Amino acid sequence: MIEENKTMNEIPIYTIIKIEAEETEIPMLTFYVKEDSMDEPEEISMEELTAYDRNLGIGDQVIIGPDETLFPLDMAENLGMFDEIDPLSQMSETDSRQWQMEWMDNYMDALEELEDSTTREQAKIHENKSIKSRKIYGDELFMQKLQIKQKACYIEQNGSGGPIILWGMYPHRGNEIAHMWDCLMEAVNDQDFLFCAFQVIDWNADFSPWKSPAAFGDEDFKGNGPKTLQWLMNDLIPELKADYGVDREIYLIGYSLAGLFALWAAYETDIFSAIASCSGSLWFEQWDEYVLHHQIKHESNIYLSLGGKEEKTKNPVMARVGDRTRTQERILRNDPKVKQTTLEFNSGGHFADAQKRLAKAVKWLLECT
Numbered sequence: 380m381i382e383e384n385k386t387m388n389e390i391p392i393y394t395i396i397k398i399e400a401e402e403t404e405i406p407m408l409t410f411y412v413k414e415d416s417m418d419e420p421e422e423i424s425m426e427e428l429t430a431y432d433r434n435l436g437i438g439d440q441v442i443i444g445p446d447e448t449l450f451p452l453d454m455a456e457n458l459g460m461f462d463e464i465d466p467l468s469q470m471s472e473t474d475s476r477q478w479q480m481e482w483m484d485n486y487m488d489a490l491e492e493l494e495d496s497t498t499r500e501q502a503k504i505h506e507n508k509s510i511k512s513r514k515i516y517g518d519e520l521f522m523q524k525l526q527i528k529q530k531a532c533y534i535e536q537n538g539s540g541g542p543i544i545l546w547g548m549y550p551h552r553g554n555e556i557a558h559m560w561d562c563l564m565e566a567v568n569d570q571d572f573l574f575c576a577f578q579v580i581d582w583n584a585d586f587s588p589w590k591s592p593a594a595f596g597d598e599d600f601k602g603n604g605p606k607t608l609q610w611l612m613n614d615l616i617p618e619l620k621a622d623y624g625v626d627r628e629i630y631l632i633g634y635s636l637a638g639l640f641a642l643w644a645a646y647e648t649d650i651f652s653a654i655a656s657c658s659g660s661l662w663f664e665q666w667d668e669y670v671l672h673h674q675i676k677h678e679s680n681i682y683l684s685l686g687g688k689e690e691k692t693k694n695p696v697m698a699r700v701g702d703r704t705r706t707q708e709r710i711l712r713n714d715p716k717v718k719q720t721t722l723e724f725n726s727g728g729h730f731a732d733a734q735k736r737l738a739k740a741v742k743w744l745l746e747c748t
Contacts, residue, residue: 392452395439396420400427400728406693408728410449412441423449427692434549434582437732438558452554522556525575527614532577534619535560541571542628542653543619544741545611547586547637548576555734562738570745573623577615579607586633586640591664594696600663608644616650628652632740634733636660642681642707643669649676653747655740657684658729661703662696670707675716680747682721682740683708688728719747 393412397420401407406427411420425435425448433451435441441449525532533556548555556576563574579585585607587600594600616629630653633641638659645654646669675681683704690701708722721743725736 390442393421393441393443393449395435395437395441395449398435398437398728398731400688400691410435412443412449423447425449427694431729438734440554522560525615525618527618528610529580530577530610530615532575532615534573534575536573536623537563537568538571540624540627541573542630542745543573543575543616543623544630544632545615546574546576546737547607547631547633547640548578549582559734559737562732562734563741566738566742567745572741572745573619573627575615575619577611582636586636587663588640588643588669589665594662594664594694604640604643605647607640608647611644612648612650630654630741630744632657632737632744634658634737635729636663639663639666642683645675645677645679645681646670646673647676651677651679653680653682653744655682655684655737655744657682657733657736657740658686658689659683659704660700661707662698662700664696667703667706670710675711675714678716678718680719680744681711681717682723682743683711684723684725684736684740686728686731687724687726691728 391414393414395410396413397411399409399411401409401424408425408427408430410423410425410430412423413420421443423443429448433449433454435449435451440452442452442455444450444455523534525534546559548559559576560574581601581603583598584601584603586604587602588604589600590602591600611631620627629651631641631644631651632655633639634657638656639661641651641654642656642659642661645651685701685704690698692698704722708720711717711720723739723743725731725739
């Protein structure tokens with residue numbers, strides 16, 4: 380694993396300090412990134428969809444790839460960008476463009492190979508066997524790591540007792556966990572709860588409630604959300620209750636597509652007593668029809684939030700997220716199983732600090748009880 384604020388093979392590592400939306404025909408984002416030795420941040424422009432796919436956010440550490448876009452460290456490392464021999468150092472100015480073109484041609488193949496190798500490695504774990512270990516984040520935070528049916532989970536108890544808070548997160552981003560914990564400690568350090576972050580294997584597949592055409596890019600949603608929900612109900616939650624106490628409420632929180640999944644799960648099962656859908660992907664195809672024909676299954680408190688700029692995107696599918704989210708709040712207020720609900724608008728767009736928004740949601744949910 381790459382150490383923070385260090386470079387490997389002289390490749391600079393930057394931190395994203397600010398993100399701004401660009402008013403262009405193709406939705407673009409400007410990322411302001413800074414290296415420790417820099418006085419002023421560097422600006423990197425990327426297509427919004429590419430940034431969305433790589434789940435880039437403020438505070439993330441990244442490198443600038445040969446295509447002049449940003450890559451999270453885990454993705455860059457797995458793609459071989461930190462190999463001991465730097466290809467750029469072995470070419471002249473005349474063939475550097477050719478190398479970049481070849482690199483881009485092989486980029487998707489490399490991602491597919493990475494996904495396949497990850498799946499093969501995880502498949503070595505017996506399907507019904509959980510593996511536990513201790514994992515360190517920073518100098519003080521120790522978390523128990525639980526591996527169950529190919530999904531990695533990171534667990535920490537704050538205080539004693541309290542609800543179990545499940546957070547569905549992106550598969551390739553270990554640094555998000557430490558940042559999330561810092562945000563929770565800032566917001567709810569005085570509260571008792573068990574925190575469990577679980578990482579799915581395929582974001583678009585594992586958190587989509589049903590199959591749907593791609594809203595951006597060319598990757599359709601595979602609709603494996605029901606399988607993820609079954610894994611939560613039949614594997615993860617029983618394991619947590621066996622280890623940490625049976626009589627505990629279960630919260631489910633998520634951001635973006637994971638926020639949609641959390642809300643959908645409350646319509647499908649009665650095991651969750653609190654839900655947070657932050658910047659939830661309520662633009663998802665047929666979601667508006669689904670909620671008209673379903674009710675929340677368990678008495679719950681439900682928190683919704685959205686970035687103020689999110690509905691201003693030029694993507695016509697994602698632009699409906701504002702109206703969909705406001706409608707969702709009205710529906711929840713009339714649902715007999717919903718005890719309390721709120722919709723909070725945050726400043727900024729979709730890529731502002733997701734962990735701070737989630738921590739605000741947890742604070743609201745804990746204060747409801």
